[in-house]
Amino acid sequence: MTTPRTTTGVRTVLFDEIGGPDVLTVHALDLAAPGPGEVLVRVEALGLNRAEALFRSGGYYYQPSLPGSRLGYEAAGTVEATGDGVTEFAVGDTVFTGPGIEMSTQGVYAERVVLPESALVPRPAEVDAVTGAAAWLTYTTAYGGMIETGGLRPGDHVLITGASSGVGTAAIQVARRIGAVPLATTRTEAKKQQLLDLGAEHVIVTDGKNTEDVVKEARQSTGGSGVELIFDAIGGPGFRTLAEALVPDEGTVVAYGWLDPRPAELPWIAGLKIHFYANATLTTSPGGRRRSTAFLNQGLRDGTLRPPVAEVFDGLDRIRDAHRLMESNRHFGKIVVTL
Numbered sequence: 001m002t003t004p005r006t007t008t009g010v011r012t013v014l015f016d017e018i019g020g021p022d023v024l025t026v027h028a029l030d031l032a033a034p035g036p037g038e039v040l041v042r043v044e045a046l047g048l049n050r051a052e053a054l055f056r057s058g059g060y061y062y063q064p065s066l067p068g069s070r071l072g073y074e075a076a077g078t079v080e081a082t083g084d085g086v087t088e089f090a091v092g093d094t095v096f097t098g099p100g101i102e103m104s105t106q107g108v109y110a111e112r113v114v115l116p117e118s119a120l121v122p123r124p125a126e127v128d129a130v131t132g133a134a135a136w137l138t139y140t141t142a143y144g145g146m147i148e149t150g151g152l153r154p155g156d157h158v159l160i161t162g163a164s165s166g167v168g169t170a171a172i173q174v175a176r177r178i179g180a181v182p183l184a185t186t187r188t189e190a191k192k193q194q195l196l197d198l199g200a201e202h203v204i205v206t207d208g209k210n211t212e213d214v215v216k217e218a219r220q221s222t223g224g225s226g227v228e229l230i231f232d233a234i235g236g237p238g239f240r241t242l243a244e245a246l247v248p249d250e251g252t253v254v255a256y257g258w259l260d261p262r263p264a265e266l267p268w269i270a271g272l273k274i275h276f277y278a279n280a281t282l283t284t285s286p287g288g289r290r291r292s293t294a295f296l297n298q299g300l301r302d303g304t305l306r307p308p309v310a311e312v313f314d315g316l317d318r319i320r321d322a323h324r325l326m327e328s329n330r331h332f333g334k335i336v337v338t339l
Helices: 048-059 127-133 136-149 166-177 189-198 211-221 239-245 278-281 286-302 318-326
Strands: 007-013 025-031 038-047 076-083 094-097 112-116 118-120 156-159 182-184 202-205 229-232 252-255 273-276 310-314 334-338
Touching: 007 318, 025 112, 025 318, 038 094, 038 127, 076 112, 076 127, 118 136, 118 286, 127 310, 127 334, 136 166, 136 229, 136 278, 136 286, 136 310, 156 166, 166 182, 166 211, 182 189, 182 211, 182 310, 189 252, 202 211, 211 239, 229 239, 239 252, 278 286, 310 318, 318 334
Parallel strands: 156 182, 156 229, 182 202, 229 252, 252 273, 310 334
Antiparallel strands: 007 025, 038 076, 038 112, 038 334, 076 094, 094 118
């Protein structure tokens, strides 16, 4: 256990009101030494997620504490100090942040953060900070949603909607890693080749197509049998019809996002299983955190999991620009800010 004195002048991103990227400002704050069960982490890189744009703009499932809310939950860093009772980490360990973070008070958009030991997982020393910042949330979500919740098995076909998102691209690699066959949807032709290069067996471009066309293409690409699993980020009115792409009487849908906020109808299909997946359900339990971390870290070590990075911004002063790019939807892969 090593506990330093209070760290002064830590550059930290805060916001005082709901709004767009321009509400984000950088402040110099004093950071108290880690208390019992806490860890001081020097942040090396931040990975941006859609949830942070929603949180900043008031559209997330919980609201920020204003004024002076922090932001962010995914970072790669190095342990600088530990408080009493910390047993899993020591000074110099490389880590991911993420599990169970409450963004208003524990947001990681900062040069240094103090977090509970349970909010950290080990990062292999050979995994660089940019890769690390782009990896934890997307791959643990794909692993937890498709494998632990959806029961995806080798040889199964999985239809991944919104596949050019961070979780969608991770899901393609996770499926390939266990020997499953990923089919992907994307809104525009522009990202089709990138998804094929990432490992998608077949890419369905949905621009101008209705859900029936997606179902038809999915069935054609499986020789008419259908997919065993749908990993859905969209929801909305197409949710009911999309389920018709499943194998008859035994398919599974795992919904992990709701990009289309309109009401969705549930499909009436005998034997259909529907799950609504939240990553915190897995990663805040000791067993789930252990399993998902083992899967992620082994995949990063052997190269089967390699997050695509859209752009890297240098320094917290570029955080507004990074959020603007995220809201533009022009990027493919993760947006990272280095410190």
